[in-house]
Each structure stands twice: as C-alpha cells, then as structure tokens.
Amino acid sequence: CGTKDDAIIEEAVKRSSFKFMSENSHKFDEHVSKRLRNPAMGLPPDAGSTGSKVRQGSKGSGKVKLPEDIQAALYAKWAPVSLL
Numbered sequence: 001c002g003t004k005d006d007a008i009i010e011e012a013v014k015r016s017s018f019k020f021m022s023e024n025s026h027k028f029d030e031h032v033s034k035r036l037r038n039p040a041m042g043l044p045p046d047a048g049s050t051g052s053k054v055r056q057g058s059k060g061s062g063k064v065k066l067p068e069d070i071q072a073a074l075y076a077k078w079a080p081v082s083l084l
Contacts, residue, residue: 018054022054025053028053028054029053030048030049030053031049034046034047034048034049035049041077042077
C-alpha cells in the first residue's frame with residue numbers, strides 16, 4: 001500500500017503544509033455540510049459558514065472552551081433529542 005512516486009509524495013507534502021491550507025482555507029471548511037445540515041437544526045442556512053478549520057498555525061490555538069451560555073444553549077437544543 002502507498003506509493004513510491006516522488007512526484008505524488010512531493011505534492012502530498014505540499015498540500016498538507018500550513019501555507020497551502022491557509023492559502024486555500026475554503027477547501028477546509030464545512031460550507032457544504034452546514035448548508036445542508038443547518039435548516040434541519042433550525043439554524044439559518046449560512047450559520048457558521050464563515051469559519052475555516054485552518055487556524056493560526058500555532059500549536060494549541062484551537063483549544064478554546066465554549067462559554068457557559070453557549071454550552072447551556074447547545075444542551076437545551078439537543079437534550080430533548082439526544083441521550084444526554
């Protein structure tokens with residue numbers, strides 16, 4: 001399994017770099033799934049579609065705790081339909 005083709009490996013390394021991902025952040029967001037999922041969740045079709053999974057390029061920068069009021073709102077929305 002895998003490849004020994006140097007050109008394919010070089011391209012994979014290039015496309016997995018932070019530089020490539022930050023220059024192409026639209027390829028690493030959730031716009032397709034959010035457009036389809038948001039209406040089923042009672043959210044506006046474009047809710048949450050401005051963010052990207054590509055962050056600042058520093059370790060740990062994505063570790064942010066949700067504020068208590070947002071946690072409570074999420075729990076209130078999902079508790080009736082989940083096994084919480």
